[in-house]
Amino acid sequence: MRKSALFAGVLFALIALLPLGADAYWLRLGTTVLMYGVLAMAWNFIGGMAGYPSFASAAFFGLGAYTGAVAQKLGVPMLLAWASAGTMALLFAALLGLALLRLRGHYFAIASLVVAEVLRELVNASTDLTGGGMGLNLPVPKDATITSQAEFFFYSMLALAVVTFAAMLAVKHSRLGFGLRCIQQNESAADMLGVNTTMYKVAAFVLSGVFVGVAGAIYASWVHYIEPPDVFDVLYSIKAIVMVLLGGAGSVFGPLVGAALFLSLEELVWRNYLQVHTGVLGLMIVLLVLFMPKGVFSLRMRRKGRA
Amino acid sequence: MLTLQILANGLVLGGLYACIAAGFSLVWGVLNVINILHGSFIVLGGYLAFFAYVKLGIHPFVSILIAAPIFFVLGYALQRALINRMIAAPVLLTLSLTFGLDLMLSNGMLYAFTADFKKLTLDPPLGVVSLGSIVLPVDRLFAMLLALALTGLLYLVLSRSRIGRAIVAVRMDREAAALMGVNVKHIYAMTFGLGALMAGASGPLLAMIFPISPLSGPVYLGKAFVICVLGGLGSVPGAMIGGLALGVVESFGALWFGPEHSVTLSFTLLILMLLFRPTGLLGRTGYA
Numbered sequence: 045m046r047k048s049a050l051f052a053g054v055l056f057a058l059i060a061l062l063p064l065g066a067d068a069y070w071l072r073l074g075t076t077v078l079m080y081g082v083l084a085m086a087w088n089f090i091g092g093m094a095g096y097p098s099f100a101s102a103a104f105f106g107l108g109a110y111t112g113a114v115a116q117k118l119g120v121p122m123l124l125a126w127a128s129a130g131t132m133a134l135l136f137a138a139l140l141g142l143a144l145l146r147l148r149g150h151y152f153a154i155a156s157l158v159v160a161e162v163l164r165e166l167v168n169a170s171t172d173l174t175g176g177g178m179g180l181n182l183p184v185p186k187d188a189t190i191t192s193q194a195e196f197f198f199y200s201m202l203a204l205a206v207v208t209f210a211a212m213l214a215v216k217h218s219r220l221g222f223g224l225r226c227i228q229q230n231e232s233a234a235d236m237l238g239v240n241t242t243m244y245k246v247a248a249f250v251l252s253g254v255f256v257g258v259a260g261a262i263y264a265s266w267v268h269y270i271e272p273p274d275v276f277d278v279l280y281s282i283k284a285i286v287m288v289l290l291g292g293a294g295s296v297f298g299p300l301v302g303a304a305l306f307l308s309l310e311e312l313v314w315r316n317y318l319q320v321h322t323g324v325l326g327l328m329i330v331l332l333v334l335f336m337p338k339g340v341f342s343l344r345m346r347r348k349g350r351a
Numbered sequence: 352m353l354t355l356q357i358l359a360n361g362l363v364l365g366g367l368y369a370c371i372a373a374g375f376s377l378v379w380g381v382l383n384v385i386n387i388l389h390g391s392f393i394v395l396g397g398y399l400a401f402f403a404y405v406k407l408g409i410h411p412f413v414s415i416l417i418a419a420p421i422f423f424v425l426g427y428a429l430q431r432a433l434i435n436r437m438i439a440a441p442v443l444l445t446l447s448l449t450f451g452l453d454l455m456l457s458n459g460m461l462y463a464f465t466a467d468f469k470k471l472t473l474d475p476p477l478g479v480v481s482l483g484s485i486v487l488p489v490d491r492l493f494a495m496l497l498a499l500a501l502t503g504l505l506y507l508v509l510s511r512s513r514i515g516r517a518i519v520a521v522r523m524d525r526e527a528a529a530l531m532g533v534n535v536k537h538i539y540a541m542t543f544g545l546g547a548l549m550a551g552a553s554g555p556l557l558a559m560i561f562p563i564s565p566l567s568g569p570v571y572l573g574k575a576f577v578i579c580v581l582g583g584l585g586s587v588p589g590a591m592i593g594g595l596a597l598g599v600v601e602s603f604g605a606l607w608f609g610p611e612h613s614v615t616l617s618f619t620l621l622i623l624m625l626l627f628r629p630t631g632l633l634g635r636t637g638y639a
């Protein structure tokens with residue numbers, strides 16, 4: 045654990061030096077990598093450790109983005125708005141987890157998948173509060189330059205990534221992390237041996253929600269304009285999972301490495317093949333699943349699909 | 352009287368929904384694979400009908416007969432070449448695999464057909480039929496009847512034919528079926544082929560009613576999810592009941608809460624069903 049923490053400290057310190065020698069484009073890319081790194085690390089709590097195929101990341105992301113944006117629109121200072129987004133995601137994940145974590149396999153996957161759809165439609169319909177389909181504009185600070193803004197959001201996202209990483213490391217080496225690994229291997233046996241499976245699973249689900257909620261709120265402040273199809277995009281869930289698969293769920297650095305690798309590939313594809321970039325993304329996913337058994341099977345996701 | 356009309360609308364819609372969901376439910380039930388491609392297959396079937404009608408003048412009802420074998424072969428080949436390799440893998444991987452394939456297919460369609468909505472309009476139109484105070488467009492009525500017929504046909508294939516019994520056998524116990532001389536890989540591919548066939552064949556039916564766009568794939572997929580959970584996974588009667596139920600619920604939901612809440616309503620229903628009655632309305636699992 046101490047070795048991982050040391051290595052991570054050096055890594056994050058190096059990342060923090062990026063603004064010294066980078067223009068706004070690289071800062072944007074760096075912020076994006078850190079954001080997806082947070083999404084992937086957060087998914088690791090429920091998907092990697094507990095082995096529950098959750099597709100709820102998009103729901104937490106959108107919920108956080110809208111909570112933060114609405115709070116800011118109502119005059120709440122930015123940092124407080126981000127905190128309220130995290131709190132909202134925490135409460136929502138706890139309630140949702142208590143209901144959904146009774147399901148397993150495909151059923152859990154589907155139920156978690158549709159949560160984002162439901163939230164999106166609700167946000168779409170409540171025009172008074174959220175602007176509905178017209179989206180929501182966030183205030184742009186008056187005295188800010190492009191570079192200072194880019195640096196501010198880069199460091200905000202970096203701070204969130206550091207906190208998420210620290211939480212992941214702490215949980216992995218704690219009683220909770222041990223319990224989650226037991227649940228992943230055999231939930232019934234873990235239950236019988238005295239692991240409070242319900243509480244542990246809900247804890248993992250909350251951890252997978254709260255950081256993503258804050259990331260959503262930072263994202264909203266960063267891009268200044270959000271709309272329901274943008275922040276409740278199911279691709280947030282899918283990409284987080286693919287990144288963890290790519291990096292390998294076994295190691296604590298897997299999600300971050302996966303995020304960096306995936307986004308570099310995506311940026312290349314996006315830049316060079318704009319018209320077919322989602323198709324190429326699909327091809328990457330297919331190839332990853334078919335030909336990377338090592339990164340993929342270290343996951344040992346539960347096989348109980350049939351209920 | 353309005354109630355009767357809305358009930359009729361709901362049942363017509365529900366017949367089509369049943370057809371959408373039957374193939375999806377079959378694949379999920381037998382292969383334990385969630386086929387994310389299903390929605391895009393439906394859309395592709397719709398495009399096939401559209402171009403067959405606009406360019407060649409082939410009636411959509413006839414193009415079902417063209418779509419069926421094409422999609423069957425496509426599905427069979429896909430399963431044989433790719434998905435069979437991952438069939439024993441965990442949920443997340445098979446789901447990611449079909450999701451990746453779906454991204455490729457929907458992007459391909461977006462590239463080839465553009466995002467513009469296309470509408471297949473019959474010329475001359477078939478008009479409407481009145482039953483007492485209920486008025487129904489004839490094309491919708493025919494589309495529903497054909498959809499129900501297709502679904503019924505799938506039921507017959509599964510319950511009567513040799514290949515159908517083999518599919519049911521594999522669903523019940525893969526190892527035992529293999530020991531009895533069933534070629535499991537072939538049966539898996541046949542099942543996926545049948546699922547693709549149902550999707551491809553319901554495309555032309557939906558194309559007569561709804562505009563076609565590469566972006567409608569996920570909408571149909573979402574409906575298939577809800578129907579499977581409503582009716583109970585892996586049975587044709589379940590898909591039939593679930594489809595009709597969803598059609599009626601959506602129609603009345605649109606009346607009571609407004610059409611903008613129909614997705615919320617159906618997905619809330621899905622989550623409630625999963626929590627309180629995961630075996631579906633019919634309350635049984637298993638293919639028969």
